[in-house]
Structure formats: C-alpha cells, structure tokens
Amino acid sequence: MNAPSVSSQAPSLNPAQLEAVHHLSGPCLVLAGAGSGKTRVITHKIAKLLQHGLAPKQIAAITFTNKASAEMRERAKALVGPRAAKDLVVSTFHSLGVRMLRADGERIGLKANFSILDSDDVLGVLRDCGGNTDNALARRWQWAISLWKNQGLDAVAAEAAAANDDERVAARVMLRYQERLSAYQAVDFDDLIGLPLAMLRRDDEARAKWQGMFGHVLVDEYQDTNAVQYELLKALVGSQGATPGRTPFTAVGDDDQSIYGWRGATIDNLKRLPLEFPSLKVIALEQNYRSTAHILRAANAVIAKNPKLFEKKLWSELGEGEQVKVIECDGEEHEAERVVARIQALRGGQLAVHSVNGAVLPVKFSDIAVLYRANHQAKVFEQKLRAAQIPYKVSGGTSYFDRAEIKDLCAWLRLIVNNDDDPAFLRAVTTPKRGIGHQTLASLGEFASPRKTSLFEALFAPTLGAALKGKAIDALHEFGRFVNDFEHRARHTTGSEDAKALLLGWLKDIGYEQHLFDNEDSEKLATARWSNVLDFVDWIAKRCGGEISQEVGGTFESERQSVFDVAQTISIIISIAERGEDTDVVTLSTLHAAKGLEWPHVVLVGVNEGLIPFKGGGEEEMTTERLEEERRLMYVGITRAQRTLAVSWLRRRKRGREMVAGIPSRFIAEMKLDEVTVKEDPRERLKRIRAELAAKVQASEAAQAAAGATGAG
DNA sequence: CATACATGAATTTTT
DNA sequence: TTCATGTATG
Numbered sequence: 091m092n093a094p095s096v097s098s099q100a101p102s103l104n105p106a107q108l109e110a111v112h113h114l115s116g117p118c119l120v121l122a123g124a125g126s127g128k129t130r131v132i133t134h135k136i137a138k139l140l141q142h143g144l145a146p147k148q149i150a151a152i153t154f155t156n157k158a159s160a161e162m163r164e165r166a167k168a169l170v171g172p173r174a175a176k177d178l179v180v181s182t183f184h185s186l187g188v189r190m191l192r193a194d195g196e197r198i199g200l201k202a203n204f205s206i207l208d209s210d211d212v213l214g215v216l217r218d219c220g221g222n223t224d225n226a227l228a229r230r231w232q233w234a235i236s237l238w239k240n241q242g243l244d245a246v247a248a249e250a251a252a253a254n255d256d257e258r259v260a261a262r263v264m265l266r267y268q269e270r271l272s273a274y275q276a277v278d279f280d281d282l283i284g285l286p287l288a289m290l291r292r293d294d295e296a297r298a299k300w301q302g303m304f305g306h307v308l309v310d311e312y313q314d315t316n317a318v319q320y321e322l323l324k325a326l327v328g329s330q331g332a333t334p335g336r337t338p339f340t341a342v343g344d345d346d347q348s349i350y351g352w353r354g355a356t357i358d359n360l361k362r363l364p365l366e367f368p369s370l371k372v373i374a375l376e377q378n379y380r381s382t383a384h385i386l387r388a389a390n391a392v393i394a395k396n397p398k399l400f401e402k403k404l405w406s407e408l409g410e411g412e413q414v415k416v417i418e419c420d421g422e423e424h425e426a427e428r429v430v431a432r433i434q435a436l437r438g439g440q441l442a443v444h445s446v447n448g449a450v451l452p453v454k455f456s457d458i459a460v461l462y463r464a465n466h467q468a469k470v471f472e473q474k475l476r477a478a479q480i481p482y483k484v485s486g487g488t489s490y491f492d493r494a495e496i497k498d499l500c501a502w503l504r505l506i507v508n509n510d511d512d513p514a515f516l517r518a519v520t521t522p523k524r525g526i527g528h529q530t531l532a533s534l535g536e537f538a539s540p541r542k543t544s545l546f547e548a549l550f551a552p553t554l555g556a557a558l559k560g561k562a563i564d565a566l567h568e569f570g571r572f573v574n575d576f577e578h579r580a581r582h583t584t585g586s587e588d589a590k591a592l593l594l595g596w597l598k599d600i601g602y603e604q605h606l607f608d609n610e611d612s613e614k615l616a617t618a619r620w621s622n623v624l625d626f627v628d629w630i631a632k633r634c635g636g637e638i639s640q641e642v643g644g645t646f647e648s649e650r651q652s653v654f655d656v657a658q659t660i661s662i663i664i665s666i667a668e669r670g671e672d673t674d675v676v677t678l679s680t681l682h683a684a685k686g687l688e689w690p691h692v693v694l695v696g697v698n699e700g701l702i703p704f705k706g707g708g709e710e711e712m713t714t715e716r717l718e719e720e721r722r723l724m725y726v727g728i729t730r731a732q733r734t735l736a737v738s739w740l741r742r743r744k745r746g747r748e749m750v751a752g753i754p755s756r757f758i759a760e761m762k763l764d765e766v767t768v769k770e771d772p773r774e775r776l777k778r779i780r781a782e783l784a785a786k787v788q789a790s791e792a793a794q795a796a797a798g799a800t801g802a803g
Numbered sequence: 804c805a806t807a808c809a810t811g812a813a814t815t816t817t818t
Numbered sequence: 819t820t821c822a823t824g825t826a827t828g
Contacts, residue, residue: 225822280818350815353815463814
C-alpha cells in the first residue's frame with residue numbers, strides 16, 4: 091500500500107528462486123539481495139508447501155511489522171486463494187508470541203488476560219520504580235532494559251554484565267520493574283518474545299504442543315532478528331539436538347540490509363545458522379528486478395567495502411538507465427530548492443528519463459521519494475514542497491495509536507480486560523476528570539501497595555474507609571461500579587451495530603466529547619480529536635462484526651467477537667490503515683523507514699560526512715561496526731531507486747547554531763561514479779548560475795521595456 | 804497550579 | 819533553530 095509501485099518480474103521464477111522454493115525438506119537460508127523478489131519466493135514456497143499436503147495452519151510466515159505481515163497475507167492470497175490464505179499463520183514475532191501466551195501462558199504463571207504495556211506505560215512504570223521523575227533517565231533505563239531483554243539477559247545477568255555504575259543502577263531498576271510487571275499481570279513488547287521462549291524451554295507439554303504445530307516456518311527479514319527471536323525460532327522448529335521430526339524452516343534475509351543493530355538485531359544469527367544447522371541449504375538471489383545498471387553498480391561498489399559474510403553481487407536486465415547524479419548544494423534551503431526543481435523537471439518530462447521500452451512515461455508524484463538520515467531533515471523539504479504546491483507525505487509521523495485521545499480510550503479498554511492493570515487504571519480514573527485527584531490516588535496507592543493488591547482491587551476493600559474520606563470513597567466506588575458494569579456489557583456485546591451503540595453510550599457516560607472540547611484550546615483541534623475517537627469506535631465495531639479478519643493478538647479467525655475480545659487485542663493491534671489520504675504524493679522518509687519500499691525516482695539528501703555516516707556531537711568514536719552499518723544504510727537507500735537516483739550533499743551545514751563546512755560523505759566516492767557519470771563541476775555551476783542570473787536580468791529588462799512600451803503607447 | 808522565561812541538548816524505530 | 823525540561827513567579 092505504501093509501495094508506490096512494484097517491480098514486475100517475468101511470470102516464471104528464476105533458477106535460484108526455484109531452488110529456494112523447492113527445498114522443502116530441511117533448513118534453508120535464502121540470501122535475498124535488494125529487489126530480488128524475496129516476497130515472491132516466500133509466497134511461492136507457501137503454495138508449494140500446500141501442494142505437498144501441509145494444511146494452511148501448519149505453515150507459519152513470520153515478519154517484523156504488521157504492515158509486512160498484511161502485505162504477505164495479501165500476496166499469498168493472490169497466489170493460493172482466500173480460503174487457504176485465511177488459515178495461514180502469517181504474523182509478526184510479537185503477535186505469534188501473544189498467541190502463544192494467551193493460549194498457554196498460565197503454564198508459566200501468566201493469567202490469560204494479561205495486559206500489554208506500550209512504550210509510554212513502560213516509561214511510567216520505570217519512573218515509578220526508580221522513585222525518580224526524570225524522564226530522560228527513565229528513558230535511558232527503558233532503552234537499556236529493552237536491549238538487555240533483546241539479548242536474552244534478565245535483571246541478574248544484566249547487573250553482572252553491567253559495565254559502569256549507570257548500567258548497574260539500570261539493572262537494579264530492571265529487577266523492580268519485573269516485579270512490578272508480574273504484580274500487574276502485564277508484559278512489555280520484549281516479553282512477547284522472551285516469555286514464549288521461556289515457556290517452551292521450561293514446559294515440556296507446551297514445547298511438544300508448539301513444536302508439533304507447524305510443518306514449516308518461514309522468517310522474513312531474517313537479518314533483523316535479535317538473539318531472543320533466534321532462540322524462539324530454534325525452539326519452535328526443535329533445536330539442533332537432531333530430532334528426526336525437526337521442523338524445516340526457511341530464513342529469508344540480506345546481511346547487506348541489516349540496519350537495526352542499534353536496537354538489538356545481530357548478524358550473528360546469520361553467521362550461526364550454517365554452524366548450528368549443518369544441513370542448511372544456502373541460496374543467493376542475485377538477479378535484481380528493480381533497478382537499472384547504473385544504480386546497481388553504485389550500490390555494489392559501496393557495499394563491496396564491507397567485509398562479506400556471503401558473497402553476492404546484484405545484476406539486472408533492466409538496461410543501463412540514467413547516470414546517477416550528484417548534486418552539490420550551498421545549504422539546506424538550497425538543497426530543498428534543487429530537489430523541488432528536480433521533482434518539477436521529472437514531472438514535466440524535462441529530464442531525459444528513458445523508460446524500458448523507449449516510451450516516455452508520465453511521472454507521478456508518488457513515483458518520487460526524498461530520503462534522509464534523520465527525521466529533522468524533513469522540515470526544510472516540507473516547507474519548500476508546500477511553497478511549490480507539491481503534495482507530499484512524511485512517512486513515520488505520529489502513529490494513530492500514539493494520539494492522546496486514542497490512548498485514553500485504550501486505557502479504559504485495558505482496564506476492563508485486566509482490572510489489575512494499574513497504569514491503565516490511573517489513566518482511566520483521571521480521564522476525564524471526575525473529582526478523583528492526586529491526593530486520593532496517592533492514598534489509594536499507599537493502601538494497596540503493602541497489601542499487594544492492585545489499585546482496582548483496593549477500591550472495594552471494606553477497610554479502605556480507614557484510609558480515605560467519605561467523599562473520595564464515594565467517587566472511587568462509583569468509578570469501580572461503572573467499570574464493572576461496562577466490562578459486563580462489553581463481554582456480552584457482539585456484532586458491529588450493538589458494539590457501536592455500546593461504545594458511543596460509554597463515551598457519552600464518561601463525557602469524553604465534552605472533555606475534549608474543555609481541554610483543547612482550539613475548537614478545530616478538539617473536533618479533529620473527536621473525529622479520531624469516532625473512527626476508533628467504528629474500527630472496533632467492525633472487528634466485533636467479524637468483517638475484518640484479524641491475525642493480531644491471538645485471534646486468527648474472522649468470527650464475531652465481543653467488544654471484550656477485541657479490547658484484548660488493542661495494545662498490539664495494527665496501526666489503522668492510513669486513511670484514504672491522497673495517494674499521488676511525494677514521499678519524504680528516513681532511510682530506515684524506506685527499507686522494503688521502492689520508487690522509480692529517488693533523491694538521497696544530506697549525504698554528508700557526519701550525517702551519513704552519522705556522527706553524534708559527543709566524542710564517541712566511529713567503530714568499524716558502526717561505519718559498516720551506516721554503509722549498509724546507504725546501500726539500502728541506493729537500492730530503493732528503480733530508474734533514477736540523485737544524491738545531494740551540502741557545502742555548508744549547520745551544526746548547533748554555527749555553520750560549518752560540509753564534506754561530501756565518503757559513500758559518494760565509494761559509489762565510484764566518476765567512472766560512469768560526471769557530477770556538476772563547481773566552476774561549471776558558477777558559470778551556469780551566472781548565465782541564469784544574466785538571463786533573468788535580461789528577461790526582466792525586456793519585460794520592463796515591454797511594459798514601458800505599452801504604457802507609453 | 805499554571806504560565807513565562809531561561810537553559811541545554813540535538814540518530815535511526817517496531818511491537 | 820527548535821524542542822523539551824527546569825525554575826521562578828503570579
């Protein structure tokens with residue numbers, strides 16, 4: 091949906107693709123170069139497995155994002171038909187984890203109705219654990235804890251491995267944090283991988299059940315897996331101990347596109363695969379169906395500087411195409427202006443763009459992407475694009491589910507699903523305000539904490555009267571009754587019409603619309619928020635009607651569900667389909683967010699030393715690992731382009747508040763463009779600018795003369 | 804408690 | 819330059 095276009099490939103598979111599809115019996119690693127048709131291999135392999143007698147529900151295809159998962163299901167549906175596609179287990183690592191925990195988590199002491207904390211909830215819990223309100227510190231803890239969890243370390247191991255005092259403190263906070271989570275019956279996103287793994291390791295029955303579940307497991311973007319995900323994969327397919335019935339699997343990935351090392355992904359998982367699975371079949375897909383030769387040569391030249399795990403070199407039959415263009419700019423504004431000019435030239439057909447068959451294709455806005463290293467770089471481009479009246483979208487803005495109003499409602503839903511979810515309780519009880527303030531909640535907390543009960547449970551304790559005044563208690567009791575009543579109705583309401591009525595009634599009861607208009611200073615903003623809320627209601631209602639098949643959160647069938655059932659899946663659910671927005675728009679995106687996408691025309695901007703490869707303000711050194719990951723990021727950027735690629739850099743750029751001289755990124759030299767193209771010489775440029783200026787002056791003089799002439803006549 | 808001003812720091816992101 | 823957090827004041 092986001093990919094503006096899809097490279098076309100001949101209907102038949104090429105030999106390497108065929109080999110990957112046909113290798114069904116054992117472990118298989120497919121090294122899929124950029125644009126080499128990896129999704130096609132996965133979907134065809136699914137079809138092949140079905141042909142060989144596996145039931146759809148025995149085939150698991152695991153991805154990283156819900157978006158990738160949805161796309162995979164669509165592509166599979168197109169190939170094997172809706173009936174079979176419906177029962178395929180196409181899901182993210184996280185939703186598979188949820189499914190496992192909801193089914194069997196009780197075996198490791200997790201109630202089936204556990205809550206899933208999102209990043210903000212976690213931050214709140216951490217601030218609480220640390221007895222510290224410093225947001226920045228809590229965020230550092232959050233980051234550290236997540237990384238540790240991704241590496242498979244628990245709090246004890248983390249403390250042992252801590253390199254300095256800060257890390258030791260973080261590890262101790264982690265210990266308290268974990269205690270808090272189990273008290274809340276809550277898990278964080280990382281636990282959705284770690285706990286299922288622990289379950290398979292500890293519980294023989296669960297292991298037997300889940301290892302027998304799948305006849306083949308396919309993993310997409312394998313190079314992005316972290317240590318725990320790899321262990322989970324191994325646990326699912328039956329580990330190395332050579333059980334004869336070990337489940338065959340297919341890992342599809344590209345070591346050259348591993349760009350998430352900073353959040354725990356590790357190429358070790360690729361290195362270890364052949365060692366731990368000696369019968370591993372390794373197949374490289376090297377034919378590229380996306381880009382022209384000029385673009386591929388540049389990409390190959392850059393990535394050749396990195397040490398190779400597996401040798402592979404992309405080639406294509408799409409012809410030479412246009413030369414890669416290097417654009418020198420005076421500064422950020424100038425860069426944005428030149429990019430705008432390029433977009434206009436592409437659109438107007440003023441740039442020589444040879445299509446494959448020689449015909450001139452009209453260039454749509456959606457054929458064009460501007461890619462940069464860091465989000466803040468988007469700003470200037472937005473300004474200039476707006477000024478030029480070019481429609482655009484910025485990928486990866488605040489997601490729908492990050493909006494405050496949606497989080498408010500989600501807190502309520504979480505609370506009815508799991509009464510012990512204290513963060514949800516705290517948000518719901520104060521939203522909208524209902525005369526229960528800090529003081530009351532603090533007393534309630536002091537009452538609950540030594541008794542080891544949740545806040546909600548404490549509400550109804552007969553002895554609560556000793557701790558709180560009558561008025562506060564009345565308010566709390568009323569809230570508690572309301573929640574219980576709402577929960578009861580949510581459990582017994584199915585079907586979209588009834589669900590909608592229930593939810594709207596609930597919003598009315600809590601006065602949410604009024605709350606929005608009271609708290610938002612502009613009426614326009616409040617209206618927008620309220621309309622988000624209504625969308626959200628519709629969205630839940632649709633799911634209750636079973637009109638939407640939902641693979642997230644443990645429900646794989648598309649049957650009628652109660653509001654309560656849908657609420658259970660809320661935290662992890664798909665970010666809403668980017669609503670109908672204009673589709674013909676230029677894309678502005680970070681390089682990271684651009685992975686997996688492609689456009690006919692791409693501009694990489696800000697290709698400067700310091701930006702890419704990135705160097706922070708601190709004096710931390712650039713390690714070779716870091717540099718190599720930056721290089722892979724550049725490689726990802728280059729290989730997004732189908733037909734034309736331009737790379738721009740800044741002669742001067744801002745650092746802090748001062749301007750410093752900009753140096754072109756070493757990656758530009760590494761593209762070895764001088765062999766195939768000529769970048770605009772600075773002196774040439776000056777000449778051109780002078781000429782343009784002279785032309786302008788002449789034109790205005792002529793216009794003046796003409797005006798004078800008409801005025802006189 | 805809310806607003807105003809000063810000070811300081813500045814990647815990449817999914818679930 | 820901008821954004822966010824911290825402090826001082828009404």
